[in-house]
Amino acid sequence: MKNESVSIASLGVATPPYAVKQSEAETFLRNHYSKVLEPKSMSKMVKIFAHPSVLNRYIAVKDLECLVNEDPDSRIARFTEWAVELSSQAINNALVQAGITTGDITGLVVNTCTGYICPGISTYLLEKLGFSNNIRIHDLVGSGCGGSIPNLQICRDIIQGKRDEIVVSVSIEICSATFQMADDLSLIVSNALFADGASAAVLWSRPGVLRLVASASRCDTKYREDIRYIYRNGQLHNQLSLKLSAFASKTVARVVNDLLTPSGLKREDIKHWAFHPGGEKVINAVRDKLGIPEIKLQMTRDILAGYGNMSSPTVLFVLREILSKGVAPGDWCLIVAFGAGLSAHGFLMKAEG
Template sequence: MYLSGIGTATPEARYTKAECLVAFQASDWYARLDSRAHLIARTVLQRDNGIEARRLAVDTLAEVFHIDPNTLAQRFVTHAPTLAADAARRALAQAGLQPGDIDAVVVSTCTGYLCPGLSGYVVESLGLRGDVQAFDLVGQGCAAALPNLRLGYALLASNTCDHVLSVCVEVSSAAMYLDNDPGVLISACLFGDGAGAAVLSRHATPSRRRIEWVDSSSLTIPAQRQALKFEQRDGMLRNILSREVPALAAQYAQQVLATVLGRAGLNTDDISAWILHAGGRDVLLAVERGLKLKATDLRYSAAMLREYGNLSSAFVYFVLEAALADDAPGGWWWLSSFGAGFSCHGALLKVDE
């Protein structure tokens, strides 16, 4: 399998941490939460937490604090299809393909629910063929990009498809919930909205930098399910984020990496570019230490986190796009995501110079 095109999309509105803090203090929610919650919000939004700004699908930050099931559901149905289609168009354009060339589309999300699913909206918006194979994956959280890509790999390997469109889209502002729980508050300060897409092809495109999917592996640890997940409360999604997440991410990222590198006869020093999900600054630092990397090794993940926040499943498409735009050295690249489950996934890519 080859990744022949990458595309990303975000809402136009960019909001800094400072702006978010001012909006929170001006909202009705500020008075509804306790003094400890105020301290947590100020700490996260005033100190360097690795995030400077986020893109959110709202015209004003005051809208973020309209937290009720109908408002959030409408935000998702309004913006998720548009973001998904915009990212997909850019991936198609980079691949030099037309909508009619796509044989299957796989769409992942965890921040909203539609039936019929988002894949149908992407089919409609892009004008994909009526006989395109369409799949919707839900409930995999921040880790979803790699399972999405692995399904694309299986479809191509089945010889029923030449080109598969992979899309991850998250409207995190449609999964907003506030209360006095520290994990809930930190989540509200970390996540942004966006979509990423990739065109997956059976054969490489000679005129473009070749990105070949070589091998992959996954871990799912149900015993750690409570550490990171969504739950339903008051008809809305409420994010559970525990203190154990950075350590878990580092532990399982190391295991997945060791498995794949062992099969390939490689070691960490052979990796020339690291395309990692960054759940937050503390997660990124824990992964850096766990994999025995230099801070510069994770520069693309850190740069995307600073500018966009945690984009959940879409994040790794942004990191991959940044590495390609920077002409990162070719050779072996490592692509990895982790999230709800607790789950962790990794893939070894071979990239031309």
């Protein structure tokens, strides 16, 4: 679906202040969970945490000890507090960049997959930031790491054909609120990758930074059990297949083709690529499947190294990094993210002057 009238005006991000190096995270897990890990699992954990693809992450805790034996009530309270705080920071950042205030906003769409509260996060943001209580608000759940792009799709649809609409798209994940540890490779990998963060984009129907040209989505439900959260004893546990990189890259490639073919574009026409950095193996598989030059993936790898995988906001951290390095008017940009389902989503964008 094409739409040449809606643009991203600005993009803001936020992370918690507590930074964790991989060596610190490994020491924490070793100190508290060595008795639950078999020697083979411990050996794999050491190897995974030593990999240079992730160097630093930001976690919404005072210190890592807070994660030990955190009860469900404390966990959802921490999720709520930090989800609202980080979202607010990202929104304020984006509003300042766009030169507008909360009074200009007519809609707010928030997505998350790492915690559930009712009423949703949007209502807390309405109150905290002083948005009008009659703006249109939506809370989205269940899209996993790919959730920011369906969010943008909905924001675009709200604005389409309505000149005065200005909508804020917020992606917020407190992945540490789903922390679990057991003798399970999915959990070991998750604890080496995931982190916390928020992104906020202001969208409007006037020239901006990036014009939203076309979007595409695919959902391969046969892989549902390979990438998802599952409930055990009433708490979320991340479930990741060791074969994720192979089938995720195929679905991503189909979404890319769905975007480029109708637009008459080729892969070499895309100046800037922003992929969800789901991990080193996934990035490599996407690169090889699409035949993208390694240099085009540098921003994706930089975000993974400096922030880890923050789930849904992460691809917009990559996009923000691309914008910070400079984008020329007329440059084509393509962002793609994938997540639970298995679902993959993409947006074709064009830089504006």
